[in-house]
Amino acid sequence: METLLQTLNPERPILLLDADEVLLKFVETLEGHMLNHGFELRLTSFQISGNVYHKATNELADPLQVKKLIGSFFDECVDHVPVVDGAVDALAELSEHFQVAVLTNVPSHCRERRENSLREQGIHCPVISNKGDKGAAVKRFTDFTSGHTVFVDDLPPQHASVAELSPETHRVHFVADKRLRAMIPQTEYSHARIDTWPELTHYLKDLLKA
Numbered sequence: 001m002e003t004l005l006q007t008l009n010p011e012r013p014i015l016l017l018d019a020d021e022v023l024l025k026f027v028e029t030l031e032g033h034m035l036n037h038g039f040e041l042r043l044t045s046f047q048i049s050g051n052v053y054h055k056a057t058n059e060l061a062d063p064l065q066v067k068k069l070i071g072s073f074f075d076e077c078v079d080h081v082p083v084v085d086g087a088v089d090a091l092a093e094l095s096e097h098f099q100v101a102v103l104t105n106v107p108s109h110c111r112e113r114r115e116n117s118l119r120e121q122g123i124h125c126p127v128i129s130n131k132g133d134k135g136a137a138v139k140r141f142t143d144f145t146s147g148h149t150v151f152v153d154d155l156p157p158q159h160a161s162v163a164e165l166s167p168e169t170h171r172v173h174f175v176a177d178k179r180l181r182a183m184i185p186q187t188e189y190s191h192a193r194i195d196t197w198p199e200l201t202h203y204l205k206d207l208l209k210a
């Protein structure tokens with residue numbers, strides 16, 4: 001992250017984007033991965049653990065098995081997660097107004113593969129691999145720039161973390177998958193809830209004018 005900060009302009013706004021379920025179709029790809037391994041993800045609530053079943057026996061998978069499936073997902077699929085509709089055009093436009101970086105909890109050994117995969121799909125942004133809560137990482141950017149910082153993520157606990165450690169950061173709750181969207185209300189720790197890239201682009205350009 002320090003190397004990245006050295007390349008940024010301390011006076012321009014910074015947009016920090018989550019990858020899975022913001023830029024990338026995570027859940028859809030995870031479903032395919034699970035099926036390939038004999039498991040089925042049944043999305044009945046906004047979580048993965050507790051919604052995974054053995055295909056053959058119909059039994060609930062245990063949490064350790066789910067953890068393993070998510071681990072192998074990154075190793076096997078990180079190069080092949082498709083970009084969310086509209087994200088490429090949106091980032092081309094938003095890059096004129098913001099310095100953009102991807103702040104993702106991808107395992108650190110997959111960071112470069114994720115950056116390459118995004119680039120191959122038309123998104124040319126540095127990727128930071130974070131572990132756990134994102135608030136401390138976001139605060140580094142907020143302390144660095146005199147411009148706005150904006151944070152976009154699908155997970156409410158990440159908004160809570162950023163709200164606590166970097167309260168001046170503008171926070172947008174974004175859930176790309178249409179089924180998941182319906183299962184989760186806007187988190188109270190965000191300033192706005194937006195689920196599509198054209199709307200987010202419009203919103204963020206207005207935010208800079210305000």
Ligand SMILES: [Mg+2]
Binds near residue numbers: 018019021
């Ligand atoms: Mg995510």
